[in-house]
Amino acid sequence: MLAEHQMWQYRLRKRVTRGLLYGVLIAGAALMMLPFIWMITSSIKAPHEMTLRTIQWLPEVPQWQNYKIAWEAAPFDIYFRNSFLIAITVMFIEVIFSSLAAYAFAKLRFFGKNVLFVLFLGTMMIPGEVMLIPNYITMVNFGWVDTYYALIIPWTVSVFSIFLLRQFFLSIPHELFEAAVLDGCGKLKYLITVMLPLSKPALVTVMLFKFIGSWNSFLWVLIMTNTPSMRTIPVGLTYFVSDVGSYYNYLMAASTFAMAPILILFLLLQKQFIQGIARTGLKG
Amino acid sequence: MIRLPLEMRTKKYWKETAEAYLYLLPAFVILGMFSFYPVVKSIYMSFFDWSLLRETQYFIGLENYERILNDSVFRTAITNTLRYVIGYVPISIALGLIVAVLLNSKIKLRGPLRVAYFLPWVTSSVAISMVWRWIYNQHYGLLNMMLAGLANVVNTVVEFVTFGHMTEVWQFANPNWLMEPQWTIINIVIISVWQSLGYNMIIFLAGLQNIPHELYEAAEVDGASPWQSFWKITLPLISPTTFFISIISIIGAFKLFTEIYVLYTGRPGPVNSGMTIVYYVYRNAFERYRMGYASAAAYILFAIIFIFTLVQMRASRSRIHYGS
Numbered sequence: 001m002l003a004e005h006q007m008w009q010y011r012l013r014k015r016v017t018r019g020l021l022y023g024v025l026i027a028g029a030a031l032m033m034l035p036f037i038w039m040i041t042s043s044i045k046a047p048h049e050m051t052l053r054t055i056q057w058l059p060e061v062p063q064w065q066n067y068k069i070a071w072e073a074a075p076f077d078i079y080f081r082n083s084f085l086i087a088i089t090v091m092f093i094e095v096i097f098s099s100l101a102a103y104a105f106a107k108l109r110f111f112g113k114n115v116l117f118v119l120f121l122g123t124m125m126i127p128g129e130v131m132l133i134p135n136y137i138t139m140v141n142f143g144w145v146d147t148y149y150a151l152i153i154p155w156t157v158s159v160f161s162i163f164l165l166r167q168f169f170l171s172i173p174h175e176l177f178e179a180a181v182l183d184g185c186g187k188l189k190y191l192i193t194v195m196l197p198l199s200k201p202a203l204v205t206v207m208l209f210k211f212i213g214s215w216n217s218f219l220w221v222l223i224m225t226n227t228p229s230m231r232t233i234p235v236g237l238t239y240f241v242s243d244v245g246s247y248y249n250y251l252m253a254a255s256t257f258a259m260a261p262i263l264i265l266f267l268l269l270q271k272q273f274i275q276g277i278a279r280t281g282l283k284g
Numbered sequence: 285m286i287r288l289p290l291e292m293r294t295k296k297y298w299k300e301t302a303e304a305y306l307y308l309l310p311a312f313v314i315l316g317m318f319s320f321y322p323v324v325k326s327i328y329m330s331f332f333d334w335s336l337l338r339e340t341q342y343f344i345g346l347e348n349y350e351r352i353l354n355d356s357v358f359r360t361a362i363t364n365t366l367r368y369v370i371g372y373v374p375i376s377i378a379l380g381l382i383v384a385v386l387l388n389s390k391i392k393l394r395g396p397l398r399v400a401y402f403l404p405w406v407t408s409s410v411a412i413s414m415v416w417r418w419i420y421n422q423h424y425g426l427l428n429m430m431l432a433g434l435a436n437v438v439n440t441v442v443e444f445v446t447f448g449h450m451t452e453v454w455q456f457a458n459p460n461w462l463m464e465p466q467w468t469i470i471n472i473v474i475i476s477v478w479q480s481l482g483y484n485m486i487i488f489l490a491g492l493q494n495i496p497h498e499l500y501e502a503a504e505v506d507g508a509s510p511w512q513s514f515w516k517i518t519l520p521l522i523s524p525t526t527f528f529i530s531i532i533s534i535i536g537a538f539k540l541f542t543e544i545y546v547l548y549t550g551r552p553g554p555v556n557s558g559m560t561i562v563y564y565v566y567r568n569a570f571e572r573y574r575m576g577y578a579s580a581a582a583y584i585l586f587a588i589i590f591i592f593t594l595v596q597m598r599a600s601r602s603r604i605h606y607g608s
């Protein structure tokens with residue numbers, strides 16, 4: 001009898017902790033989602049609904065035209081085109097440059113390898129802000145201010161990606177490489193036909209990071225662009241604020257479509273993404 | 285004559301070296317131009333009165349550093365940045381760990397919950413700071429409306445429980461979050477914690493997977509409570525991850541700029557309450573064109589980050605448990 005009673009107590013306790021666990025986690029998640037929910041519902045509210053003193057979660061009539069009004073109030077089509085163009089170009093060039101460098105560091109034996117590797121890694125320790133000013137002056141001297149060159153070329157190499165890819169390349173058995181080279185396979189051919197296909201998860205991680213980093217980058221674009229035709233989404237958005245002031249329903253509509261591509265990309269590729277981040281943490 | 289190691293005397297080795305350098309060339313050129321060169325150049329510039337508005341620049345030795353260190357605005361920037369680091373880093377790490385531990389148990393909905401916590405991290409700081417600006421709005425913002433509602437509930441409950449003896453215990457003052465300087469850093473801490481918690485959680489989750497499950501089973505058999513398991517097993521074994529996260533969080537936190545810039549539409553908050561070191565660099569370089577002065581400030585930032593990281597590495601050496 002006693003055992004049964006204890007069993008019952010044990011089960012009850014398990015249930016309660018379980019319920020508590022779900023309660024806390026779901027409440028927390030709801031809190032995390034709240035700003036997004038508030039952004040989206042605000043974006044489809046009518047002007048008078050934006051000045052209520054009590055919480056109104058949903059608009060009476062969804063004002064979808066807010067999106068159209070916001071879109072047309074600033075050259076968002078240009079901002080989007082720029083953001084996509086820059087992010088995609090940077091992403092592809094970067095993955096090529098980084099793979100080549102990572103391959104050299106992972107598989108080749110050469111003079112000065114360790115020194116160079118430490119030199120590369122050293123740049124990760126230095127905050128980008130230190131380089132900001134000389135880089136700005138370089139851009140002025142090159143005449144690259146307000147051009148795509150300034151927004152693309154400095155970002156086509158990232159030591160972080162090189163490091164990540166190198167770690168992944170190292171995990172591919174070296175015997176494979178030696179055998180292929182002995183059989184007369186060129187080193188570049190080996191990289192393209194064997195290493196890269198085997199490294200898909202790492203490549204996807206690197207590309208995703210780069211795309212998102214480029215899409216969201218702000219300070220550099222802010223100081224590098226003078227004309228609206230060169231602005232990207234984040235910078236365009238800050239100018240849009242000074243134009244529409246406190247029309248928050250339009251601002252929220254603009255924020256929503258500014259985030260949309262990244263959110264969609266993330267939801268589609270969330271598994272690769274989360275695994276990628278987990279990997280960087282473990283190797284760090 | 286210096287004798288090269290055996291390996292280096294082969295032709296094959298030097299051929300491979302040539303090939304390796306070819307592969308490294310693009311990365312090296314870009315890094316050389318946009319990382320190695322500017323690191324050296326900005327030290328050099330920091331000793332000059334360097335203005336973009338004229339042709340010749342004047343060497344002034346350490347004067348920039350001297351003036352920065354005596355500038356009360358810079359001191360405000362340091363204090364604000366430190367307040368932010370101290371507020372943000374521990375909270376975001378602790379919350380990240382708590383959520384990770386909770387999510388690490390066998391539960392349904394694990395995937396969607398993970399996505400929900402992580403989502404803020406991928407969104408642009410600019411767009412999201414805009415949303416928070418709306419949330420912080422004094423009259424129509426979600427935060428004040430929710431707090432007012434909460435105050436109402438608390439007051440009603442207290443009044444009921446004390447049979448009407450205590451009324452209006454929480455007089456909600458409707459704070460103007462974005463105008464009152466005492467809130468500036470707190471506002472930013474809230475946004476940053478919200479945005480980075482998910483990232484820390486993911487890294488902690490990966491770390492937690494590496495802790496052998498048998499340890500917990502053994503502890504349970506020995507009658508340890510989940511609470512004890514957390515303090516005696518999880519926390520010590522997760523310490524390398526905690527260390528990693530705290531280093532990158534601190535480095536990131538010292539570079540606070542975008543959130544301030546957007547939340548306060550291009551101003552460093554009311555009465556410089558949001559002036560940070562990077563904002564100081566930005567203002568001097570790109571609003572006042574004092575490039576040498578701003579370079580010196582950037583180097584001071586680097587020095588601070590460097591010292592912090594070094595101290596942390598030293599301090600943690602004995603405390604971190606690295607598994608086999």
